[in-house]
Amino acid sequence: MEKTQILSEINEIFKDVLDNDEILINEATKASDIDEWDSLSHIQLVVAIEKYFKIKFSSSEIREWKDVGEMIKSIQSK
Amino acid sequence: MKSFNEIKKNLKKDFSSLKKIRVAVVGDSSTQFLTQSLRGYAYEEGYDFEIYEADFDQIERQIFDTSSSLYEFKPEFVIIFQGTQKLIKKFYKVDKSNATTFSEEHIKTVENFYFTLTNNLKTKVIYFNFSEINDNVFGNFSTKVEQSFTYQLRKINFELMNLSIRNKNFFTMDYCAISSMFGKQKSFDSKIYYITDMVLSLDVLPWVAKNITDIISAISGKFKKCLILDLDNTMWGGIIGDDGIENIQIGDLGIGKAFTELQLWIKQLKERGIILAVCSKNNESTAKEPFEKHPDMVLSLNDIAVFVANWDNKADNIRYIQSVLNIGFDSMVFLDDNPFERNMVRTHVPDVLVPELPEDPSLYLEHLLELNLFETASFSEEDGDRTKQYQEEAGRVVAQKSFTNEDDFLADLNMISEVKGFNKFNAPRVAQLSQRSNQFNLRTVRYTEDDIEKLSSSKEHASLSFTLKDKFGDNGLISVIILLKQKDTMFIDTWLMSCRVLKRGMENFTLNTIIKIARENGFSTICGEYIPTSKNAMVQDHYARLGFVEENSKWYLNVSNYQEKKCFITANY
Numbered sequence: 001m002e003k004t005q006i007l008s009e010i011n012e013i014f015k016d017v018l019d020n021d022e023i024l025i026n027e028a029t030k031a032s033d034i035d036e037w038d039s040l041s042h043i044q045l046v047v048a049i050e051k052y053f054k055i056k057f058s059s060s061e062i063r064e065w066k067d068v069g070e071m072i073k074s075i076q077s078k
Numbered sequence: 079m080k081s082f083n084e085i086k087k088n089l090k091k092d093f094s095s096l097k098k099i100r101v102a103v104v105g106d107s108s109t110q111f112l113t114q115s116l117r118g119y120a121y122e123e124g125y126d127f128e129i130y131e132a133d134f135d136q137i138e139r140q141i142f143d144t145s146s147s148l149y150e151f152k153p154e155f156v157i158i159f160q161g162t163q164k165l166i167k168k169f170y171k172v173d174k175s176n177a178t179t180f181s182e183e184h185i186k187t188v189e190n191f192y193f194t195l196t197n198n199l200k201t202k203v204i205y206f207n208f209s210e211i212n213d214n215v216f217g218n219f220s221t222k223v224e225q226s227f228t229y230q231l232r233k234i235n236f237e238l239m240n241l242s243i244r245n246k247n248f249f250t251m252d253y254c255a256i257s258s259m260f261g262k263q264k265s266f267d268s269k270i271y272y273i274t275d276m277v278l279s280l281d282v283l284p285w286v287a288k289n290i291t292d293i294i295s296a297i298s299g300k301f302k303k304c305l306i307l308d309l310d311n312t313m314w315g316g317i318i319g320d321d322g323i324e325n326i327q328i329g330d331l332g333i334g335k336a337f338t339e340l341q342l343w344i345k346q347l348k349e350r351g352i353i354l355a356v357c358s359k360n361n362e363s364t365a366k367e368p369f370e371k372h373p374d375m376v377l378s379l380n381d382i383a384v385f386v387a388n389w390d391n392k393a394d395n396i397r398y399i400q401s402v403l404n405i406g407f408d409s410m411v412f413l414d415d416n417p418f419e420r421n422m423v424r425t426h427v428p429d430v431l432v433p434e435l436p437e438d439p440s441l442y443l444e445h446l447l448e449l450n451l452f453e454t455a456s457f458s459e460e461d462g463d464r465t466k467q468y469q470e471e472a473g474r475v476v477a478q479k480s481f482t483n484e485d486d487f488l489a490d491l492n493m494i495s496e497v498k499g500f501n502k503f504n505a506p507r508v509a510q511l512s513q514r515s516n517q518f519n520l521r522t523v524r525y526t527e528d529d530i531e532k533l534s535s536s537k538e539h540a541s542l543s544f545t546l547k548d549k550f551g552d553n554g555l556i557s558v559i560i561l562l563k564q565k566d567t568m569f570i571d572t573w574l575m576s577c578r579v580l581k582r583g584m585e586n587f588t589l590n591t592i593i594k595i596a597r598e599n600g601f602s603t604i605c606g607e608y609i610p611t612s613k614n615a616m617v618q619d620h621y622a623r624l625g626f627v628e629e630n631s632k633w634y635l636n637v638s639n640y641q642e643k644k645c646f647i648t649a650n651y
Contacts, residue, residue, distance in 0.1 A: 019087050040110055043270055044083060047280050059269045 003027070006072050013052060017044045027069030053078065082111070082280040085118035085287065096126035099294060102153035104132040104140050106164045108276045111283055116157075119287035123295060134275065141191050144198045155202050155294055156195055157251075158188075161277040162208045162231065163266075169227050177225040181233040189241055192248050202247045202526075204293055207235045209257035209265065246527045249293050249455075256285050259448070292453040299513050299524060302431065302452050303405050305347060306396060308414035309358040309365055309387075313337060313377070315439060319364050329374025336440040341376035343443060348381050351461025352452060353468055355384040355399045357412070362387040383468035392419050393426035402475070403468060404577040406516060406613060411451055415439070456510040456527075460554050470551035471578055477550070488583055488646040491548040495584070496650045497591055500534035500541045507555045508543055511574060516613040519574040520606065520620060525560075538563050539571070540595055544588060546579050546647070553579055557588055561595070568596050570606040573620075586643035589624055596637045606633040 007027065014023050018036035031037045037045075046062055049055075049071070055078040065071050101116070103109050113131045120127040130151040132140045137158065140148040148156070165184070172180055192203050212220060213227045220226035235254055242250045257265045265282040278286060295301065310317045314337050315327025327334040328341075348354050354377070358365045365387035369379045379385065384402050386395045392414070400407055407429035414420050420432045436445050474491075481487035500508055509527040516522070525533070533539050544557040556579045560572035570592070575584060596604055606621045608614075621633035624643075628634075 017083055019090065039274070043111075043274055043276070044086075044280065047267075047270075048083065057269075059272055062269070062273060 001076065003072055003076070006075055007068070009052070010049060010068070010071070010075075013045065013048050017041060017048050025068050027067065027072065029068045030066065049075065079284050079288070080122070082115055082283050085115050085122070085284055088118040088121040089114060091121060093121060093126040096121065096124055097298075098126045098128055099155065099298065100130070100151065100153045101127045101294070102130040102132070102148055102151055102156045103159070104137045104148065104156065105159035105161075106135050106137055107159070107161050107271075108134050108274055109159060111276055111280070112159065112278060112286065115283040115287040116290060119284060120291050120294075123291050125291065125295070127294075137191070141194055144194065149198060152199060153201055155204055155297075156199075157204045157206075157290060158191060159206045160208075161206075162211055163271065163277050165208060165231065165234075166211075166213060166227055169230060174225065177230065180230045181237060184234050185237045185241060188238070189245070192241075192245055196245075196247055202249060202297060204249045204251050204290060205238065206251045206253040207238050208254060209262065210235065210254055211262060249297070251286075251290055251293060253286065253289075256282060256289060260285070289450065292450055293455075296453040296455040297513070299516065301409065301454055301514075302352070302411050303409040303514075304353040304355060304383075304399075304403060304411070305344065305452075306355045306357050306399060306410060306412045306430075307344070308392075308412075308416070308419065309356060309360065309368075311415040311439070312413055312435075312442075313341060314368060314372075314375075318368060319360055323367055323372055326368060326372070328368070328372060331374075333440055334374065336442065338374060338376060340439075340443045340446075343446075345376050345381065347452060348377075348465055349462045350454075350457065351464050353383045353403060353405075353464055354381055355403070356382050356386060357392055357395045357399060358387045359389055359392070360387040380469075381465060383465045391422065391426075393423055396423060396427050396430060402471070404517075404580065413446075455513055456506065458506045458510055460507070463554075467551060467553055467578065470553075473550050474548075485646070491550070491582070491646070493546060493548045493582060493647040494650055495547075495587060495647050496545040498543050498651075500530050500543060502531060502534075504543050504555055505530040505534065508558050511555065511558055511576065512572070515574040515576065516611070517577050517616050518580070519572075519611075519614050520570065520617055521572060521609045522611050522614060523572055525572075533560060540568070540599070542588075542591060542595070544584070544591075546582065546584060548582075557584060559588060559592060561592065563599075563601070564605075566601055567603040567605050568592070568599075568601045570604065573606065577616075583645040583647060585620070585624065586645040587647040587649070590642055590645065591649070593637055593640050593642075602637050604635040604637060606635075607631070608633070 011025050014025055015021050018034065018041055020036055023034060031042065046057060050057060053075055055075065057074055061074045103113050109131055113129045117127050117129055130148065130153060132148060140146045169180055188205060195201055195203055208231055210232055216223050216226045220228035223229060238250050242248050260282050265279055266277060267279045271277055307313055315332050315334060316325060318326055328337050344354065366379060368375050369377065384399045386399060396412065400410065407427055410430045412423050412430050412432045413435065415435055423430055424432050433446065433449055435442055478487050498504060505527050509525055509530045512525040533541050540561040540563065542559040543555055545555050546553045556576040558572060558574050559570065562569040562571045592604060606626055608618055608621065610618065626633035626635045
């Protein structure tokens, strides 16, 4: 799947999970850029993305992501 | 069930009009998601849970240090969550020579938690039991080895039930049942566990929150008392009026087994005290035919307290059933396979709980089991007789119609009331009435069995319980009075009565008894108070009706010039 396609789909997941319709993410977006994105909601995001794409991340992937771009790479690799 | 994400969104909503309950959560794993889902789920049920969350893995320190912030918070409920993942670690560290006493030691610790908490706080304890796993150190053979984790784990779960029986304010949250419903793979996400130290998956959290809320809600007096049943395609497959008695599916015919098993479960509910009623669009004689003649029917007409079969709309029929039973709409559940009827009842009688039913009858029972509709906070042996009592009541309604004069009717009932103080025999029923009575309850103070036993020996209080029987049957213990002695005045802390004995002159009889006690003990005044709730408007004029005089929103009655009120009840002390 194309990066831009994945980005727009996970943007919707971010909006829903973080309960904020104004969130607009790009590949460089980091947790520190979004107020609602803390270590707890991060877990919710992981679970929601796994369910949506019907994939499973490894625990090291989850810990190593620095930004949205790396998340997208993980999704693409599945 | 809503998802965790949906429930979490409730946290932003306005809780201000909801009933506040103070809840403390302590766990040996991270509990942030648990507290979020608990508060979010409780919102759906109309509660504002004010939650105190202890830092994780602080259970012993928080509980055994009675100056900890847990005690400062003064929770009404303390939820203790210890997970199997932590228990197993503890077990593996135990010297093998002590493995066989591991469960005993654990139960001792839990009971210590309970005693320390309840000796220092007026609180109830809700403890998660454990998801049952096999660690496969012995494989299936572990069931033959007392030293195995599997054996010790299951023994703990078993002993937790005994601990709950021993201690009235200890309640087990049956997490084991939830986790087996989900399976370990869905209820536990090992990846998330290793990253965050959370042992409950996002999928299982709403169910955990629901079950905790169910327990708290039942203890707080909100629970279901009555199940109203549609018949065609709900209690049997097919339509009795069209298909005839030989062709309805029950027992071996078609998918009849699904209906048989549903009826078996409903019969169990009836035997534990849930009142059953029928509300069906049918001719009455047609609707009753399977109950009378079909050999595979589990439920009989004797199991049904009120049987309504006609062609009127179901909302009106449910209102009628409510008026006969005299219980709140919000304590009723209505089962119907027809979405139109379900919506009709939801719209017109919104307080009645109307669960969705799957289209396929073979899924009915499993679906209903998941909903845990009938959580309760008490059980006494006489609960099972409740249906009989309501049938007797229906008999009285018919008898009353044959008397033109109410006094003649009451005199003809030959009513006898047994008046007793609280004792260990009636404490369970007194406590149960205190938890259940919403309508005829002047101050709605809830007492547990433990409280009632304490009151029975209190020097500052006088307590009375009343039974009522008549020629139609025995209603059992139906009214409770708690009097607080204040100098020359007796303050009526509690006056409550079961609504099924309304209009029998029981109020007059009760007041006569109160005055008698006051005279014997040299009190000159009786003082009462009405504290309004959403449900007790029925008694807002109670004291005025009995001749009390209002002063500063309290009601007073002079003992010395009291004229005994007319009643047709004979006392039996």
